[in-house]
Amino acid sequence: MDRLKTYRLKELDDTGLDRICRRPRIDLESLVTKVRPILEDVRRDGDAAIRRYTKKFDGIDLRDIVVDPESLDVTLPDEEKHALDIAMRNVHRFHREQMSMNLEVETMPGVTCSRVIRPIEKVGLYVPGGSAPLPSTAVMLGVPALTAGCETIILATPPDRNGSVPPAIAYVAQKIGAKKILLAGGAQAIAALAWGSESVPGVDKLFGPGNQYVTAAKMLLQNSEAMVSIDLPAGPSELLIIADETADPDFVAADLLSQAEHGPDSQVVLAAVSGFDLEELETALERQLGELPRVSIATDALAHSFIVLADRVEEALDFSNRYAPEHLILNCRNAVELMDRVEHAGSVFLGGWTPESLGDYASGTNHTLPTYGYARMYSGVSLSSFQKSITFQEATPDGLKHIGPTVETLAGMEGLDAHRLAVSRRLEKLNNG
Amino acid sequence: MDRLKTYRLKELDDTGLDRICRRPRIDLESLVTKVRPILEDVRRDGDAAIRRYTKKFDGIDLRDIVVDPESLDVTLPDEEKHALDIAMRNVHRFHREQMSMNLEVETMPGVTCSRVIRPIEKVGLYVPGGSAPLPSTAVMLGVPALTAGCETIILATPPDRNGSVPPAIAYVAQKIGAKKILLAGGAQAIAALAWGSESVPGVDKLFGPGNQYVTAAKMLLQNSEAMVSIDLPAGPSELLIIADETADPDFVAADLLSQAEHGPDSQVVLAAVSGFDLEELETALERQLGELPRVSIATDALAHSFIVLADRVEEALDFSNRYAPEHLILNCRNAVELMDRVEHAGSVFLGGWTPESLGDYASGTNHTLPTYGYARMYSGVSLSSFQKSITFQEATPDGLKHIGPTVETLAGMEGLDAHRLAVSRRLEKLNNG
Numbered sequence: 001m002d003r004l005k006t007y008r009l010k011e012l013d014d015t016g017l018d019r020i021c022r023r024p025r026i027d028l029e030s031l032v033t034k035v036r037p038i039l040e041d042v043r044r045d046g047d048a049a050i051r052r053y054t055k056k057f058d059g060i061d062l063r064d065i066v067v068d069p070e071s072l073d074v075t076l077p078d079e080e081k082h083a084l085d086i087a088m089r090n091v092h093r094f095h096r097e098q099m100s101m102n103l104e105v106e107t108m109p110g111v112t113c114s115r116v117i118r119p120i121e122k123v124g125l126y127v128p129g130g131s132a133p134l135p136s137t138a139v140m141l142g143v144p145a146l147t148a149g150c151e152t153i154i155l156a157t158p159p160d161r162n163g164s165v166p167p168a169i170a171y172v173a174q175k176i177g178a179k180k181i182l183l184a185g186g187a188q189a190i191a192a193l194a195w196g197s198e199s200v201p202g203v204d205k206l207f208g209p210g211n212q213y214v215t216a217a218k219m220l221l222q223n224s225e226a227m228v229s230i231d232l233p234a235g236p237s238e239l240l241i242i243a244d245e246t247a248d249p250d251f252v253a254a255d256l257l258s259q260a261e262h263g264p265d266s267q268v269v270l271a272a273v274s275g276f277d278l279e280e281l282e283t284a285l286e287r288q289l290g291e292l293p294r295v296s297i298a299t300d301a302l303a304h305s306f307i308v309l310a311d312r313v314e315e316a317l318d319f320s321n322r323y324a325p326e327h328l329i330l331n332c333r334n335a336v337e338l339m340d341r342v343e344h345a346g347s348v349f350l351g352g353w354t355p356e357s358l359g360d361y362a363s364g365t366n367h368t369l370p371t372y373g374y375a376r377m378y379s380g381v382s383l384s385s386f387q388k389s390i391t392f393q394e395a396t397p398d399g400l401k402h403i404g405p406t407v408e409t410l411a412g413m414e415g416l417d418a419h420r421l422a423v424s425r426r427l428e429k430l431n432n433g
Numbered sequence: 434m435d436r437l438k439t440y441r442l443k444e445l446d447d448t449g450l451d452r453i454c455r456r457p458r459i460d461l462e463s464l465v466t467k468v469r470p471i472l473e474d475v476r477r478d479g480d481a482a483i484r485r486y487t488k489k490f491d492g493i494d495l496r497d498i499v500v501d502p503e504s505l506d507v508t509l510p511d512e513e514k515h516a517l518d519i520a521m522r523n524v525h526r527f528h529r530e531q532m533s534m535n536l537e538v539e540t541m542p543g544v545t546c547s548r549v550i551r552p553i554e555k556v557g558l559y560v561p562g563g564s565a566p567l568p569s570t571a572v573m574l575g576v577p578a579l580t581a582g583c584e585t586i587i588l589a590t591p592p593d594r595n596g597s598v599p600p601a602i603a604y605v606a607q608k609i610g611a612k613k614i615l616l617a618g619g620a621q622a623i624a625a626l627a628w629g630s631e632s633v634p635g636v637d638k639l640f641g642p643g644n645q646y647v648t649a650a651k652m653l654l655q656n657s658e659a660m661v662s663i664d665l666p667a668g669p670s671e672l673l674i675i676a677d678e679t680a681d682p683d684f685v686a687a688d689l690l691s692q693a694e695h696g697p698d699s700q701v702v703l704a705a706v707s708g709f710d711l712e713e714l715e716t717a718l719e720r721q722l723g724e725l726p727r728v729s730i731a732t733d734a735l736a737h738s739f740i741v742l743a744d745r746v747e748e749a750l751d752f753s754n755r756y757a758p759e760h761l762i763l764n765c766r767n768a769v770e771l772m773d774r775v776e777h778a779g780s781v782f783l784g785g786w787t788p789e790s791l792g793d794y795a796s797g798t799n800h801t802l803p804t805y806g807y808a809r810m811y812s813g814v815s816l817s818s819f820q821k822s823i824t825f826q827e828a829t830p831d832g833l834k835h836i837g838p839t840v841e842t843l844a845g846m847e848g849l850d851a852h853r854l855a856v857s858r859r860l861e862k863l864n865n866g
Contacts, residue, residue, distance in 0.1 A: 028658075248862070254851065357844060364826070376554065382548075390781060407793075410568070411793075429683070
C-alpha cells in the first residue's frame, strides 16, 4: 500500500517491534515551561488571570466566567436532545452496574474488617472545545459522576464565539446536575478547577481529555500543593484494527478514517491477518478519503500510521498486546472468543458491526481511555474513578485477645515498641479486668 | 496540657481550622532537584548507577544487586514465621473479597457492553528499610499483588548491614512468589523499578511508602517517559483520635505514642470530646513516654501535634472530615454507629479495643493509605490497585440498527463525519443486503 508503511511482523525482532510501538514523542519539558506560568498566574490572580487567558487564547472578553446551568435557556433540536438522552441512558446503564458493594469480613474471631465506598465530593470535568463542542465528553464524565453521587460537579468548557455555553453542553450540564459551568479552556481552566478562584470552587479530582497543554497541566497539578488527583494521563487518540479475511475492507477503511480525523497526531494501526484484502482496502481508503471534509487532518494522521502483516490472528493479537492500544477493533471471525486473549487495551470493539464510533458516543462504555501504551497499567474512566473507599476495623475484647499476640510479635520485629505497647497495655487491662 | 498545643474548635473560624489542618510543608522543588539526577543516572547507567548509590547512601558495596528469593535460605524464629503467616492470611481474606466481578450489560437490544478485570502484569513493591526492616509492608503490598494474580512481582528493599536480604522480608518474598528482590533503597531503587536495568525488569506500576526521596521519585516518574503508574502519593504518617468520656486515657496515650514513634515528622491529633479526661491523659502520656526507647522521635513528633476540644462527638467528626486523616481512631461510645459520618479518612479503628497497630500489621485491611489530606480523593491500596479493567462492546446487525441513528446524530453534532460514516456505511450495507 502506498499511503501506509507496511511491516511483516515475523520479520521484526523485539527492537523493531518496540520501535513501531513507540508513539510520537511529546516534549513534556517544553510543555511544562509553557504551562507552569499559566498555572501560577491562575493560582495567584484567580478570576482575573482566567479572564486574561481566555481573551488571549480564545479571543473572547468574558465578564462572567462562571455560569449556573439552571439559568440557561437551552435551544436544541429534538433529534439532538433525543440522541443525547439515549447516550446518557446507555452510559448510565453500564456504569451503574459497576457499583461495588460495601464489604464486611470477619478475618479472625472478633476482628471485623469492612470497606465502604464513598463518592468523591467535588469533581471537575473538562470538556474540550476545538473545532466543535464535544457534548459526548460531557456525557462520558458527567453521567458517571452523577451515578456515583458526587456532590459538586463543575464542568469546564471553552466559550463559543458568542462567549456562551454551547447549547448541547448546557443540555448535558443540566441533566447531570452540574453546579457550575466554568467558561474557559486549556491549562487555565484546569488550573482554576485545581486551585479554585473567587468564582470557581476548587475540586478534589480533575477529569477529562484535552490537548497537550491540558494534559501537562493535569500532570503538573497532581504533583503540586493543589491537592488534586487526575483521572489518567491522556494523549492523542489511537486505534488498532485487527482484520482477517472476513472483514469488509469498506468498514475497515471507514474505521481507520474515523480515528484519523480526530487530529493530525492521532495514530492508526492496522494488523492485517493473511487473507484480508489489502488491495480492496487501499481502493476504499482513497475513495472514502476523498469524501471527507476533514481530509487534511486525516491525511496527516495516516502519514505516521502503519500496517503490520500477520499470518494468524494470534500473531496480530500478540502485537496488539505489545502496542496496548486505546481502542481495539477485532474485525475478525469469532471475535468474542478472542476476548480472553486481549491483555492490554482501553476498549475493544467486537466483530464487523461494532465500529469504534459506537463506544465514542453511545454504546454505554466510557470513551475516556488510556492512550500512549498506558493501557498496560491504567483503566479507562469508570464509576470507580468517581469513588474512593474507606476501610474500617473493629476488634472486640475477645478479638483483641486473638489478634494481639501476632501484632505484638510483628511490632517487636520492626522495633516499633509503642505499636506493640498499644496492644500490650490493652491486653494487660483485659487480663486483669 | 503542657506538651500539646490545644485549641477549642468553636473558637476557630474557617481560616483557623484550615491552618491547623495544614500539614508541615514538604519542599517538593528542592527534593526534585536532589532526586532528578539520581533518576537520570539510573536510567543511563543501570546496574552500575544502582551499585554506586547503594555504596554512597547505604555504605554497602554489593556485587549482586538482584537476588532470586527461592535461592535464599531463610532463618527466622517460628514465632515470627507464625505471626507473618497470620498477617498474610488475614490480609488475603480481606483483599480476596474485593475481587470485582466481570460485568455484562445489554444497554440496548443487540448492544452488549462488558468489563473484564485483569491483573497488572509487572508490579514493583518498595519495602523501606530505615532503623529496622519492615516485613509488614512486604505483606501489605505482596499479598494483594499475589491475590490479584500479577505475573511479575519485584520487591525492592535496602540491604541489611551484611549486604543481605533481611530474613523476614525474604520469608514474605518467597510466600508471595516474588520473582526477584532488588537490594536497593531510596530513589535509586524506585528508578531501577521504573526504567529497568541489566538485571532489574522494569515494571508497570510502583507501590510502596518510603521517605520523601522515594515519594518524590515516584511522583516524577509517573509523569515521565518511564511509562509507569504509582499507587498513591504518600507522606509522613498521621493519626487522629476522637476520644469521649468512655475512652481510657491510658489507651489514648498509647495510641498517640504509637503514631508519634514513626518519625519526627509524624503528625498526631487528638479531638477530645467534652468529658474525656485530659488530665489523666497527660499523666499517662508522660509516664508512657518515659518507658519508650524511641522517646526522642516521639517527643519531636508530639511537638507539632495538637489537641482540639469539641463539645460533641459530631463536632469532632466534622473536624476529622476536614482534616482527612490517614488513620482515624473512634474511641468513643457507639463507634460503629458513627461509620456513616466518616467522609474522608484512610482507615478507621472502631472502639476502645482496636488500636491502630491492628491495621498496621494484621487485621486484614491495608496499611498503605493516603496521607496529607489525600484521603479526600485517594483510597488506600486495595486489590483493585493491582488490577485494571478493559471494556468490550458488541453490536449485532440489529443492534447497530438500534443504536446507529443516535451515533450518527451525535457525530454530526461534533462535526466528526468519518465517525458518522463508519456507522452510515454499515447501515447502508445492512439495508441493501
